[in-house]
Amino acid sequence: VQLQASGGGLVQTGGSLRLSCAASGGPISRYSGYVMGWFRQAPGKEREFVAAISGRGGTTDYAESVKGRFIISRDNAKNTVYLQMNNLKPEDTAVYYCAADGAGLVRSVARAYEYWGQGTEVTVSS
Numbered sequence: 313v314q315l316q317a318s319g320g321g322l323v324q325t326g327g328s329l330r331l332s333c334a335a336s337g338g339p340i341s342r343y344s345g346y347v348m349g350w351f352r353q354a355p356g357k358e359r360e361f362v363a364a365i366s367g368r369g370g371t372t373d374y375a376e377s378v379k380g381r382f383i384i385s386r387d388n389a390k391n392t393v394y395l396q397m398n399n400l401k402p403e404d405t406a407v408y409y410c411a412a413d414g415a416g417l418v419r420s421v422a423r424a425y426e427y428w429g430q431g432t433e434v435t436v437s438s
Contacts, residue, residue, distance in 0.1 A: 313338040315429030317410045322435045323400055331395040333410030333429055344368055347413040348386055348393040351422055352406035352434075361420035362408070363395060371418050377403075400436045407431040 319331040331350070335343055349364035363374045363384040372384055383396040393410060411425035419425075 313412070313427045315410050315412060315427055317408065317429040317432040320408060320432030320434045322437065325401060325436055325438050327400050327436070328396070328398045329400065329434060331397065331408055331410075331432060331434075333393045333395075335391040335393075335412060335427075343391045344388045345414060345416065347416060347418050348384075349411045349413065349420075349425055350384060350393075350395045350408060351411060351425075352404075352408045353431075354403075354406040357406075359409070359422055361422065364413075364418045364420065365393065366418050367416065373418050373420060375420070397434070400434075402436050402438045405434060405436050407433050 314337050315335050317333045344367045350362040351359050352362050353359040361375050365372045365384045365386055369386050381399045386393040409431045410429040412427040413425045
C-alpha cells in the first residue's frame, strides 16, 4: 500500500494551500473502507492530529487548532483525500502526513492508522 502526499510549499500568512494524498496498491483498492487522516509534525515537536474523514465522507473530525480554517474531503473514485488549508498561520508550518485506517472509525490517534505517506512540507512565512 502506498500513500503519496503532495501539494506542500511555501505560503505567506493568510494564504491557502491544498494538499492531496493518493492511495494505491494492495487492500487500499477498497478505498472507501478506509478512514483517511492528516497529521503534522513541526520541528522538535511530536506528530499531531489535524483532520480525519470517514470512508464515504459523511463524518469528519478536526483538531481545535484548525477548525474553521481547514477542510478535509475525499474523492473515492480517485482514491484521493484532500486537505484544503485556508488562513494559514506560521504555527501551521510542519511536515504533513496522510494516513489510512482500515478499522472504519474516525480517530485522532496516530497509532490507530496502519498506512502512512511520506509527508509533504508546508512552510508559512510571517
